[in-house]
Amino acid sequence: MNALDKAAGRVEEHGNFVDGAEIEAGTGEMIDVRNPATGVVIARIPNSGPDDVDRAMKSARAAFEGREWGGMDIRARARLVNRMADAFEANLDALYRLETLNNGRPVNETRAQLARLPDFFRYFAGLALARRDSVIPVEGPYLNYTLRKPIGVVANCTPFNHPLMIMCKSLAAVLATGCTTVVKPSEYTPLTTLKLAEIFSEAGLPKGVFNVVLGLGPTTGKHLAEHPDINKLVLTGGTEAGRIAGAAAARVFAHQTMELGGKTPVMVFDDFDVDQAVNYAAFGAFIGAGQTCVCASRHIVQASVYDEFVEKLAAKAKSIRIGDPFDPSTQLGPVISGRQRDRVLSYAGYGNGEGARLVAGGIAATVPGHEGGYFVEPTVFADVSANMRIFQEEVFGPFTSVTRFETEEEALRLANDSPFGLAAAVRTRDVARAHRVAGAVKAGIVWINDHHRLDPASPWGGVGDSGIGREFGTESFDDHFEVKSVMLGTADRRDFDWYRDTAGQGRLN
DSSP: OOHHHHHHHOOEEOOEEETTEEEOOOSSOOEEEEOTTTOOEEEEEOOOOHHHHHHHHHHHHHHHHSHHHHTOOHHHHHHHHHHHHHHHHHTHHHHHHHHHHHHOOOHHHHHHHHTTTHHHHHHHHHHHHHOOOOEEOOSSSEEEEEEEEEOOEEEEEOOSSSHHHHHHHHHHHHHHHTOEEEEEOOTTSOHHHHHHHHHHHHTTOOTTSEEEOOSOIIIIIHHHHTOTTOSEEEEESOHHHHHHHHHHHHTTTOEEEEEOOOOOEEEEOTTSOHHHHHHHHHHHHHGGGGOSTTOOOEEEEEHHHHHHHHHHHHHHHHHSOBOOTTSTTOOBOOOSOHHHHHHHHHHHHHHHHTTOEEEEOOSBOOOTTOTTSOOBOOEEEESOOTTSHHHHSOOOSSEEEEEEESSHHHHHHHHTOSSEESEEEEEOSOHHHHHHHHHHSOOSEEEESOOSOOOTTSOBOOEETTEESOBSHHHHHHTTEEEEEEEEEOSOOTTOOTTTSGGGOOOOO
16 A cells, blocks of 8 residues: 555544653644645644643653653763664654655655754764863862753754654754653644654653654644743744744743744855756755745845846756655655645745746646645746845745845845845855855855755754754753852861951952
């Protein structure tokens, strides 16, 4: 039975994953989970309420404070995290097929992305073994050192576009630092998160360390973000969702890491090969059906190569094969939902209405045998100016724009004309210019002659409306600890008495 037939023939009902097992949750109407390539319901999940969230939080807190997990020494925890990586790797085939079914990404893309995730855990396990606390040289006869204690329970709200990858960016650091977590995956794509929780439990992860609550963002997500017992909130999603959740978490003084919206500028200079720039443009804009926070959504192209770039990018977009995500020849799958398809098409309408020139796509695509799917043709608008909505607002679909520039200063002005600052990219062979522009563009991540590249050792996050904090790297690892400063006087001060000789004391503290 192929995946499509299986989806059409059987609808599974899932509950939350708490204390190492799936349990019933929610008292209201169940939420349909659909295969975006067909529109067919493949699962139903609960819309968890406050009691469900509280139960998961209590489980995470008990695990954090318990001896089995909270009392585990660093080397034993690192070995366990490496065992989780091995378990992940052993189940890759099942995971990438389930993720393709649930979020519609072509199987080649999904396999390539998920195959890297076990190394997220191995990297953070390595950091756990290599970590050293500080000894700080201070004035006077004192030994000053720091102690780091795991921060506690991490609430993690994840999106639909890269369900496992984005969740694992946080989960790897959580496990390696000795924290625990409650994850609320997107209601569109909960299936692989549940499956991974099951895999890790069977591989020996103690109960309560990794819990999953299912439901809608405005209800279940809200209950989680405002829970009084969270110590850190991690959220990847829209900027407005981040503001709401962040305000709730701030009331309990939880640490926060948020990766929010983006509107990535790609500056293409005329010394770079146009054909290669077009290949990068298509890769940056259309991978994942453009549903990435770092989608190459604004191409800012030097005037001398502008017309050639537009013509070739339009041809490239029209050549991309749209189809069944399980077909190895498919290059572009559906967007996540009918609502998202309509949003992308509405921006095509804005582009046409504001005078931009549509050179490719802009319409829904029909895939034979998948008429209920949410497909959109790769869309390219040229002659886009900075005041247009398609230049300023995040579309989150297979959609990009092209804008002309004359000078480096103008390119940077256009690139920085945005409230977002997650990622940016530069296409040039001029080494000095590459570093100069990378330093001046407003972004937390910059790619020079590349796109979408990440590594667990490299910090990931943005500025402005793109969020706060960093995932990956030592930055993320360190942000899962509270730091305690210990000051020890090493001098023999048995005769100290401030009040015996107050006037003669030279220093109070």
